[in-house]
Amino acid sequence: MANLTGTRRAAIYCRISQDRGGAGLGVARQEEDCRALCARLGWDVIAVHTDNDVSAYSGATRPEWTELLGAVRRGEIDAIAVWHVDRMTRSPRELEDVIDLADRHGVELATVSGEIDLATPTGRMVARMLGAAARHEAEHKAERQKRQRRQAAEAGRIAGGGKRPFGYEDDRMTVRSSEAEVIREGVRRVLANESLASICRDWQTRGILSPAGKPWKPSGLRRLLASARISGRREHTPRGSWESTRPLLGEIVADGVWPGIISHEDSDRVRRILSDPARRQRVEGTTKRSYLLSGILRCGKPKENGESCGWPMSGRPRSGVPRYVCPNVPGTDACAGTATNAERTDEHVRDMVLAALESPAFMERLRGQDDAGSELYEEIREDEEELEALARDMGERRITRKEWMVARQSIEERLNLNRAKLSKVSRAAVLSGFVGTFEDMQERWKQMNNSQRRAIVTACVRSVEVSPANPRKRWDPDRFVFDWVA
Ligand SMILES: [Zn+2]
Structure with a gap:
């Protein structure tokens, strides 16, 4: 259904989410691509709707999407441009709603990744297949997230429910200088090849405690010093990492908005040392060595x-x-x-x-x-x-x-x-x-x-x-x- 000038009135729909390569496809990029697509099709962009929706699968409400559907029903727009079908919907039911609307209002749909004609059976089949594939991916993601949340919860329990990361105040942004000094010391000592158990024993005698008020253990210290957070960087556990427990090192995806306590270089070196499997065995095998030169x-x-x-x-x-x-x-x-x-x-x-x-x-x-x-x-x-x-x-x-x-x-x-x-x-x-x-x-x-x-x-x-x-x-x-x- 076209307006009086014969040009289709199009709405662009963008969705912020954490999928697609982990960092998410930026909204700016989605909109830019969709605008180029509309220009190519000769569509007139009259609205851009953006939902901040980390996962459509979780059933989170999408006010802008609802708004857009309303505009379709009122006959205000007659075309929708999205980056990919999975931007628009991830549940088969939502997709059927869209197909239904397209049927009744003659709305055209175009995606940057390939146009889909919801008016033909083949187009609908393609849309359903793409939707199913997206849903499959979403379900896997949900499973992973569940596992991650469980691990986070377990870690939280060890930390006594306190969410504050060591070295930072409750706002997770302000550096707590006394603890930052301790972190820098720990990093220096690991770089000097000292064992985590030895550092923990020393910290114990000096009364240095974790945010939960407990003495440091090698496993906790290992995670602390290997975390990208203390170098002011954000870390993401990559997709396709199939381990049953959270890997020590995630993928460093971005600079954090919080200040770092140690340099990126030191962080990279410490992460390398602490992820060395040979070292791990040493840490777990021998905790005490009273004889300085045994083995040497x-x-x-x-x-x-x-x-x-x-x-x-x-x-x-x-x-x-x-x-x-x-x-x-x-x-x-x-x-x-x-x-x-x-x-x-x-x-x-x-x-x-x-x-x-x-x-x-x-x-x-x-x-x-x-x-x-x-x-x-x-x-x-x-x-x-x-x-x-x-x-x-x-x-x-x-x-x-x-x-x-x-x-x-x-x-x-x-x-x-x-x-x-x-x-x-x-x-x-x-x-x-x-x-x-x-x-x-x-x-x-x-x-x-x-x-x-x-x-x-x-x-x-x-x-x-x-x-x-x-x-x-x-x-x-x-x-x-x-x-x-x-
Ligand atoms: Zn001998």
């Missing part, structure tokens, strides 16, 4: 073939005196032939490491190795992007789940290998804020716990071989052979 010391007793035993030494006290020993473990090659006093060994290794760190030449060589790390960063970033792209392909059904798993496997293997390498070469972070004069470092060493000290030691040496004691000498530093990393 290697038994140096020669075997029959002349090679040294090489077994990692572990802490084993005798008569209350802490020692490192080549363990006597039946069924292994450990020779059980070497032991050394733990306290004196710790001191000796500490002094050797601090002396090395005081040497400009040694630091120069370490820095050279960190340059190799930046190439690894690049490779890791590329692999991570490829994984995301694959997940998207599968989310949008461009590849099958099987194809996805096959393609994913080789990338993940390479990724884990590179992450492991990176954790070995990324020493600048471990040592920043520590290196200084010998006396400075000795002072800082005193303030550190064993996990922090261990990070310093392993940033400098791969291992230390310990020869069996000479019974005639009380303490012999020559028994220790250092395998320096640089």
Whole structure:
């Protein structure tokens, strides 16, 4: 039905929603495309209706849509332009209403993604199919959202119902400076390779509590420090992520409107470190390490073939005196032939490491190795992007789940290998804020716990071989052979 000039009076309908690639298709873009479409069809745009409706499927009311239908019934418009059928309706019943209206009032419908003629049976079938596909997608989305809400609720319970994120006030915008300082400290310590359990223990003794007033646990601290929120960025769990629990890392989709507490760079590095599966096992496996050098010391007793035993030494006290020993473990090659006093060994290794760190030449060589790390960063970033792209392909059904798993496997293997390498070469972070004069470092060493000290030691040496004691000498530093990393 045309007006007197013969031009169709068209209404553009836009809907804000969270679907289509996660970020939603902007309303400005929807309107722009629809206006271009109307111009092409020679339609006269007399109204633009926009509903802010995050999900049509949830049955939320859409006042502008209702308004538009009213205008159709009153005969004020005779054409509707939408970006896609799923902008207009997602329920079959609503679609039937539209088809019915189109029938009775001769309304034409045009979509940017392809015109649909509701006046013909074929056009209606296409519309119904598109509607069904959209509904299928919406149902899946509803399922995901339900799961997410449940997880949010569970997290909320752990947080004691308090919604305030650590580091921010109740408005989620204002930085709480005392907590921001704690977050920055936590990030520094993770970058220095300290374990989450160790940081939690320290915070516990200092009385630092979560917003729920509870002591920090490694799992909670991990989520806090890996969250994009603390760098002022918004994170979105990507579609096509099929894990049963919320993945640690979502996709960073936008800058947040709130201020960041740490830099984007630090956030990216911490996220990489905390998502390293090797690290995760370490965190869950060993929570306490009272012996600084267990596993770093290697038994140096020669075997029959002349090679040294090489077994990692572990802490084993005798008569209350802490020692490192080549363990006597039946069924292994450990020779059980070497032991050394733990306290004196710790001191000796500490002094050797601090002396090395005081040497400009040694630091120069370490820095050279960190340059190799930046190439690894690049490779890791590329692999991570490829994984995301694959997940998207599968989310949008461009590849099958099987194809996805096959393609994913080789990338993940390479990724884990590179992450492991990176954790070995990324020493600048471990040592920043520590290196200084010998006396400075000795002072800082005193303030550190064993996990922090261990990070310093392993940033400098791969291992230390310990020869069996000479019974005639009380303490012999020559028994220790250092395998320096640089
Ligand atoms: Zn041995």
